[in-house]
Amino acid sequence: MKCKHCNEMLLSLAIxxxxxxxxxxxxAHLETCSHCQQxxxxxxxxxQVLRAPEPWQPGEDFIQKLTEQSMREKRRPxxxxxxxxxxxxxxxxxxxxxxxxxxxxxxxVVGFALLFLLVFGNTAVQxxxxxxxxxxxxxxxxxxxxxxxxxxxGSRITKGMSIQTAKGAESVLALRDGSEILLSSLxxxxxxxxxxxxxxxxxxxFEVEKGKxxxxxxxxxxxxTVLGTAFAVTVEDELCTVTVVEGVVECxxxxxxxxxxxxxxxxxxxxxxxxxxxxPQTQQTLRWVMEMRKKRDTQELRTYYPSLSGPDTGDRP
Amino acid sequence: xxxxxxxxDTDPSxxxxxxxxxxxxERWAFEAAAREYFAYLVNFITxxxxxxxxxxxxxxxxxxxxxxxxxxxxxxxxxxxxxxxxARNLAYKEFNRRxxxxxxxxxxxxxxxxxxxxxxxPDPRQEIHNQDVKKRIQRAVDRLHPKYRDIxxxxxxxxxxxxxxxxxxxxxxxxxxxxxxxxxxxLRALCGEEGLNEDEVF
Numbered sequence: 473m474k475c476k477h478c479n480e481m482l483l484s485l486a487i488x489x490x491x492x493x494x495x496x497x498x499x500a501h502l503e504t505c506s507h508c509q510q511x512x513x514x515x516x517x518x519x520q521v522l523r524a525p526e527p528w529q530p531g532e533d534f535i536q537k538l539t540e541q542s543m544r545e546k547r548r549p550x551x552x553x554x555x556x557x558x559x560x561x562x563x564x565x566x567x568x569x570x571x572x573x574x575x576x577x578x579x580x581v582v583g584f585a586l587l588f589l590l591v592f593g594n595t596a597v598q599x600x601x602x603x604x605x606x607x608x609x610x611x612x613x614x615x616x617x618x619x620x621x622x623x624x625x626g627s628r629i630t631k632g633m634s635i636q637t638a639k640g641a642e643s644v645l646a647l648r649d650g651s652e653i654l655l656s657s658l659x660x661x662x663x664x665x666x667x668x669x670x671x672x673x674x675x676x677x678f679e680v681e682k683g684k685x686x687x688x689x690x691x692x693x694x695x696x697t698v699l700g701t702a703f704a705v706t707v708e709d710e711l712c713t714v715t716v717v718e719g720v721v722e723c724x725x726x727x728x729x730x731x732x733x734x735x736x737x738x739x740x741x742x743x744x745x746x747x748x749x750x751x752p753q754t755q756q757t758l759r760w761v762m763e764m765r766k767k768r769d770t771q772e773l774r775t776y777y778p779s780l781s782g783p784d785t786g787d788r789p
Numbered sequence: 790x791x792x793x794x795x796x797x798d799t800d801p802s803x804x805x806x807x808x809x810x811x812x813x814x815e816r817w818a819f820e821a822a823a824r825e826y827f828a829y830l831v832n833f834i835t836x837x838x839x840x841x842x843x844x845x846x847x848x849x850x851x852x853x854x855x856x857x858x859x860x861x862x863x864x865x866x867x868x869x870x871x872x873x874x875x876a877r878n879l880a881y882k883e884f885n886r887r888x889x890x891x892x893x894x895x896x897x898x899x900x901x902x903x904x905x906x907x908x909x910x911p912d913p914r915q916e917i918h919n920q921d922v923k924k925r926i927q928r929a930v931d932r933l934h935p936k937y938r939d940i941x942x943x944x945x946x947x948x949x950x951x952x953x954x955x956x957x958x959x960x961x962x963x964x965x966x967x968x969x970x971x972x973x974x975x976l977r978a979l980c981g982e983e984g985l986n987e988d989e990v991f
Contacts, residue, residue, distance in 0.1 A: 484966055522941075
């Protein structure tokens with residue numbers, strides 16, 4: 473017989489004092505096991521120490537009074553269902569904060585998660601919404617539908633932001649996917665996503681990063697779809713011109729669609745099908761792009777070498 | 790059969806009659822229930838709270854609540870576990886409230902519960918030591934898990950037979966015996982944590 477079972481029996485014996493509850497196995501074990509003999513002595517002592525000397529016993533008068541009162545209580549209405557349930561089942565009325573005490577680990581995790589959201593939530597949303605940043609600004613650039621107050625190089629461009637350049641102003645937008653938009657003066661572009669742009673007016677040069685999915689440009693008279701190329705788009709009152717420098721661009725209007733290759737330009741009219749025509753002097757047409765790039769590089773150099781001075785002509789680094 | 794315990798065992802058929810009578814709201818059943826079970830409630834709550842007056846109040850409250858809801862008694866479950874459950878929940882509400890507000894004087898508790906070390910100590914220093922031992926034991930009892938504390942009070946302190954406790958707590962007798970053993974084992978461990986050497990106790 474195991475000592476554990478023997479001890480259970482011995483404890484019952486010490487409490488109930490009934491020898492008939494002790495099996496013969498236990499008696500035999502007790503005679504041979506010195507450990508159980510010691511335990512038996514301790515158990516007896518513990519029971520003796522813990523035992524209350526005299527339990528309370530109600531007198532006859534008390535029982536009669538209690539019965540009388542019980543009969544009166546019987547006629548009283550029942551207590552509320554919730555209190556009764558609490559007393560009968562031992563479950564207190566449920567409050568939302570009891571959840572914190574019942575599941576302390578989960579509550580801690582949720583608490584930390586909420587704290588994290590509170591502290592970094594705004595930043596996380598901003599990062600999620602960011603589609604790019606300003607890489608170069610020259611002149612007066614206005615941003616609509618945004619909370620940006622001071623626009624400077626490095627400022628975030630978020631989804632839905634509309635960027636407008638004033639007369640003589642220009643800007644370079646570096647998108648999150650690595651693409652670049654060079655915005656000429658008197659132009660307005662709004663960014664739905666880093667791969668979806670709407671050119672509302674003016675001229676912009678797009679240098680699209682390859683392998684990041686389809687890049688879509690919406691213009692007033694159609695849509696330009698590209699996969700990885702460099703081209704300029706000019707939006708005028710009645711037409712929109714797409715000048716391709718590298719790769720292939722698909723221009724679609726309400727009537728039809730055409731593919732524009734390097735050295736060609738597509739013209740999207742308001743009410744007619746798109747027209748394809750050659751542009752022999754592409755580099756000359758896009759001189760403004762080269763100039764803006766030079767200016768940006770110069771501005772970038774000035775941040776590292778402040779001793780460089782002079783106007784942003786792009787003639788010297 | 791009375792086996793040396795101060796609490797008598799009730800005949801099961803008689804107990805069932807009391808249950809049915811109580812459910813019907815008959816006076817004789819109320820009186821029999823008071824006679825048979827009320828002392829258990831009072832003594833259990835007294836041991837838990839260490840306050841006999843408050844225990845009497847709570848036991849009466851539990852008994853009267855049961856009388857008011859006598860029609861809800863399920864005779865198959867029995868009156869004893871039902872009544873004990875109500876009293877136990879009332880007592881634990883009070884126990885937790887006192888524990889939270891630390892309103893119980895330990896010395897007072899020991900005096901009122903009657904938990905005593907068996908021998909006479911004429912020496913005042915020995916008396917102080919004895920009081921300290923009592924305090925530590927009571928602290929250990931208070932720290933026990935409720936499922937062991939109930940059984941420890943009913944079985945070890947009150948000496949209620951295991952069959953009766955099994956009816957009161959609605960558990961098999963074997964579970965009661967195992968838990969009694971574990972309750973004492975845990976109590977001894979907790980007493981050790983309280984810095985109480987067993988040699989000091991006996």
